[in-house]
Amino acid sequence: MSSTDYSYDDQGQFFPFFVLTVVGIVTIPLTYSVLKPSSDPGATAPRIKSDFRPEHADLVDSQRKAQRRKERKLKRAIAVVAGWAIMGFMAYLIVVTARIIPKIWNPYDILGIKDSATEKEIKSHYKRMSLKFHPDKIRPDPAKNQTIESLNEYFVELTKAYKALTDEDIRRNFQEFGHPDGKQSYSIGIALPKFIVTDGNGKYVILVYAALLGVLLPYMVGSWWYGTQRMSKERVLVESANNLFREYEEGITEGGIISALTTGLEFQEILKGEKADSGLGKLESRILAEGDVTPLAAGLTTKDRTKLEDLDGGVRRKALGLLWAYLGRVELDDTALNQSKVDVAPIAQSLSSAFSVIALAFTTTGPIMASYSTTQHLLQAIYPGGSPLMQLPHITQSIARAIEGDAKTHLSLQQYMDLPEAYRKRLSVGKGLLTEAQYKTATSVARQLPRLQVEKAFFKVVGEKFITPGSLVSLVVKGRFIPPGSANVPEVNELDLEDVDPDEDDVDAINGRPSKGKDGKVAKEEKPVQPPLAYAPYFAREYSPRWHVFLTDSKQGKIAVPPFTFTTFDKPIYDESGKPTFNMQTLKAQFQAPPSAGNYTFVFNLVCDSYLGFDTKSEVTLVVADASQAVEIEEEEEISEPDEDSIAGQMHALKTGGIAGAPAPKKKKKPVQEESSDEESDTDGEVAEDTSETDTDTDEE
Numbered sequence: 002m003s004s005t006d007y008s009y010d011d012q013g014q015f016f017p018f019f020v021l022t023v024v025g026i027v028t029i030p031l032t033y034s035v036l037k038p039s040s041d042p043g044a045t046a047p048r049i050k051s052d053f054r055p056e057h058a059d060l061v062d063s064q065r066k067a068q069r070r071k072e073r074k075l076k077r078a079i080a081v082v083a084g085w086a087i088m089g090f091m092a093y094l095i096v097v098t099a100r101i102i103p104k105i106w107n108p109y110d111i112l113g114i115k116d117s118a119t120e121k122e123i124k125s126h127y128k129r130m131s132l133k134f135h136p137d138k139i140r141p142d143p144a145k146n147q148t149i150e151s152l153n154e155y156f157v158e159l160t161k162a163y164k165a166l167t168d169e170d171i172r173r174n175f176q177e178f179g180h181p182d183g184k185q186s187y188s189i190g191i192a193l194p195k196f197i198v199t200d201g202n203g204k205y206v207i208l209v210y211a212a213l214l215g216v217l218l219p220y221m222v223g224s225w226w227y228g229t230q231r232m233s234k235e236r237v238l239v240e241s242a243n244n245l246f247r248e249y250e251e252g253i254t255e256g257g258i259i260s261a262l263t264t265g266l267e268f269q270e271i272l273k274g275e276k277a278d279s280g281l282g283k284l285e286s287r288i289l290a291e292g293d294v295t296p297l298a299a300g301l302t303t304k305d306r307t308k309l310e311d312l313d314g315g316v317r318r319k320a321l322g323l324l325w326a327y328l329g330r331v332e333l334d335d336t337a338l339n340q341s342k343v344d345v346a347p348i349a350q351s352l353s354s355a356f357s358v359i360a361l362a363f364t365t366t367g368p369i370m371a372s373y374s375t376t377q378h379l380l381q382a383i384y385p386g387g388s389p390l391m392q393l394p395h396i397t398q399s400i401a402r403a404i405e406g407d408a409k410t411h412l413s414l415q416q417y418m419d420l421p422e423a424y425r426k427r428l429s430v431g432k433g434l435l436t437e438a439q440y441k442t443a444t445s446v447a448r449q450l451p452r453l454q455v456e457k458a459f460f461k462v463v464g465e466k467f468i469t470p471g472s473l474v475s476l477v478v479k480g481r482f483i484p485p486g487s488a489n490v491p492e493v494n495e496l497d498l499e500d501v502d503p504d505e506d507d508v509d510a511i512n513g514r515p516s517k518g519k520d521g522k523v524a525k526e527e528k529p530v531q532p533p534l535a536y537a538p539y540f541a542r543e544y545s546p547r548w549h550v551f552l553t554d555s556k557q558g559k560i561a562v563p564p565f566t567f568t569t570f571d572k573p574i575y576d577e578s579g580k581p582t583f584n585m586q587t588l589k590a591q592f593q594a595p596p597s598a599g600n601y602t603f604v605f606n607l608v609c610d611s612y613l614g615f616d617t618k619s620e621v622t623l624v625v626a627d628a629s630q631a632v633e634i635e636e637e638e639e640i641s642e643p644d645e646d647s648i649a650g651q652m653h654a655l656k657t658g659g660i661a662g663a664p665a666p667k668k669k670k671k672p673v674q675e676e677s678s679d680e681e682s683d684t685d686g687e688v689a690e691d692t693s694e695t696d697t698d699t700d701e702e
Contacts, residue, residue: 021091028084035077046531046545049449050579053394053442055538056332060343064541068347108162120167127163134159235355241265245356253368255385256305258375259324262352268320271344277316280338284322285309287331294398299329300384324349328384330397330539347542350379364560366553373549376610382539389413389613393446394538395439404428413614418447418486447485451532451574451609453548455480455617456585457498458605460624462594464502467626470596474623475500476562478550478588478607482532482574484581497585529569535611546611550590552603552621561603565590598627 055061109116114126132138134156141147165174178184233242241264248261288299289306297306305325312318323345326333333339353376360368378384383391388401388411396404405412406428417425430440457479462472477500483490535544545568552562565588572584595601600622607617 017091017094021088021095024084024087024091028081028088031077031084032081035081047533047575049446049533049536051394051442051446051449051536051538053446053538055394056330057339057343058538060340061539061541064343064347065543068542108165111158111162112166123163123166127159130159131156233355235351235358237351237355238266241267241352242355242359245352246359249356249359249363249368251363251365251368253371255371255375255378256302256308258353258356258368258371259328259349259385260305260308260321261356262349262375263317263320263324265348265352267348267352268345269316271341271348272316272319276337276341277319278314280333280335281314281319281322283335284319284326284333284338287333288322288325288329292329292398294402295329295384297329299325299331300387301325301329320345325384327382327539328378328387330382343539343541346379346382346540350376350540350542350544353379361560361563366558366560369560370606370608373608373610374613377613380535380537380540380544380611381613382537383613387411390417392450392536392613393443395435395443400429400434403434414447414450414485414612415452415614418444444486446536448487449533449579450484450536450612450615451482451546452484452612452615453480453586453607453609453617454483455607455619456493458619458621459500460621461500468594468624469628470594470598470625472594474592474594476550476552476590476592476605478590480586480588480607481583482581482586483583487581487583491583494585500587530571530573531569532574537611544611546609548588549606549608549610550588551606551608552592553606555602555604555620562590562592564608594623594625598625600624 136153233239244264290298292298309321323342327342327346357372360372381392390396390401429435460474462468479498532546535546548567549564551564554561567588570586573582576582602622605619605621609615
């Protein structure tokens with residue numbers, strides 16, 4: 002019966018293997034996580050070119066650099082370098098350290114004879130060896146470090162080797178188990194040098210193992226688990242999300258959301274201790290001072306001011322004041338306050354994204370739109386109700402008011418850039434306005450902003466001519482990126498507005514996988530195109546814009562189809578020289594059709610979360626046909642070919658190879674659904690509910 006013995010690695014020869022294995026288990030996956038391409042769209046996205054430097058740009062830059070250092074995974078990179086260094090050293094030890102390799106028991110080697118020796122030769126050789134090494138006849142030689150015990154052991158080995166080659170039972174044990182005594186026990190050497198567990202050091206080893214396994218490992222696992230549980234999917238604290246949930250109201254506005262965001266616990270990190278009340282009086286005196294354009298310098302309404310003053314002193318009141326100072330671009334004349342003003346915006350933007358998710362759970366349109374609008378204002382550092390022109394460099398509240406004149410509504414960037422060049426310049430350049438250079442910079446940035454103009458939107462079911470109850474409907478949005486002020490914009494190619502279904506036998510394309518060519522190889526998939534990072538010079542993060550596509554029910558004020566978010570596109574937005582390509586982009590959002598037939602009117606929304614005034618809203622109609630009616634329409638009245646005795650019939654027979662007098666083949670009439678429309682339907686007679694900005698129904702092609 003075999004047994005297992007445990008022994009210490011006296012020579013320390015297995016210790017490098019142990020360390021190499023343990024360190025490799027950690028280092029190799031960590032190396033992959035450091036070297037793999039970043040999944041952040043902003044890591045490789047292009048940037049809008051501008052030499053504009055806002056006030057306190059150094060504070061913004063320092064925060065962006067700190068964020069980039071964090072995203073570079075510096076700590077993990079250091080750990081990877083250290084890990085590979087340790088692994089290299091252990092490999093060196095393995096190579097250069099002499100190791101004792103256990104010798105396989107071989108009776109032929111012990112006796113010192115060839116494997117081909119006969120039994121007679123074995124007996125003769127053993128007889129000579131036994132006479133020479135018998136304990137009664139040999140004496141130990143001190144010069145060779147021989148002892149009586151070693152000589153006796155050697156004679157025993159000789160005898161075992163002889164019997165293994167002559168005795169049948171012993172030979173069988175040797176053949177089956179590699180040893181004359183049969184199956185042997187094996188020893189496992191613990192990969193620790195013996196000096197560690199001897200000479201009174203054992204208690205320290207026990208303490209180390211207790212600290213590693215009983216304290217450090219549970220702490221690390223617990224920290225990881227707690228970290229995953231305390232953060233929501235939107236990367237905000239769960240407790241902060243709970244606070245936002247309690248602040249939700251059906252009629253909440255942008256100002257109310259800004260106030261609600263200050264319930265986030267994330268603000269306590271940058272405003273902890275004395276920072277919560279330090280400079281609060283000075284901060285409020287600045288934001289509540291009389292403004293040049295608005296009643297209050299930071300753009301607060303009376304309701305917003307009341308909310309601020311109703312708060313007790315502390316982190317929340319300080320955070321709210323800083324947010325209004327940021328949105329109103331109020332100079333605080335205090336380095337610490339200005340630094341905090343820059344710091345709060347990214348935190349508020351993350352919390353605003355979390356609030357959007359909470360608002361979506363209630364499905365009420367107003368709060369959802371207000372949350373998207375709040376994100377736009379936070380990125381652009383513009384107070385709610387502020388002019389979209391302030392998104393351009395050098396344009397302040399007072400300059401925007403001067404450009405807009407006495408207009409009751411603000412100019413959008415598109416409207417501003419569509420003004421005649423001479424008139425626009427006359428409004429913008431002059432004393433108290435922009436200089437020639439500033440005006441050039443402002444208009445240059447405007448012509449780079451990625452405004453997605455919707456050209457057509459329609460509903461369809463892949464492979465079908467009708468939308469039937471409960472079917473999987475695709476909302477197809479066709480649009481082009483046309484920056485404000487773009488010149489020589491080409492006319493829309495009607496073919497670009499079509500959405501061609503894949504071939505019926507192309508199962509891969511139908512299921513959204515890359516299709517295979519005739520040679521059976523998968524076609525090379527085009528790399529998604531990233532839009533430029535949001536132009537937000539006051540925002541202390543680099544942010545990749547997002548476009549949300551969704552449908553709302555205007556009668557009930559509810560979300561009908563939740564938002565589909567797009568961060569990349571299928572075709573280049575700009576060419577190599579930076580000029581817009583005006584390529585037709587395709588966005589698709591899938592949802593299930595209503596369970597009953599009828600005409601359903603929705604409001605189509607496309608919202609860009611990074612810029613003010615780039616949103617699209619229009620009415621669209623989803624026509625759901627009854628399944629039985631759709632079949633009847635397809636099978637209704639066949640149109641026969643011309644009579645064969647007519648000239649047209651004879652011509653047709655010649656073209657088709659038909660025989661005079663033979664019955665003419667029939668073909669089905671293409672189904673057409675009569676609806677009022679100014680747009681054409683999809684080609685090939687398919688009925689595709691057109692939901693463009695100006696029209697929602699389809700008509701005959």
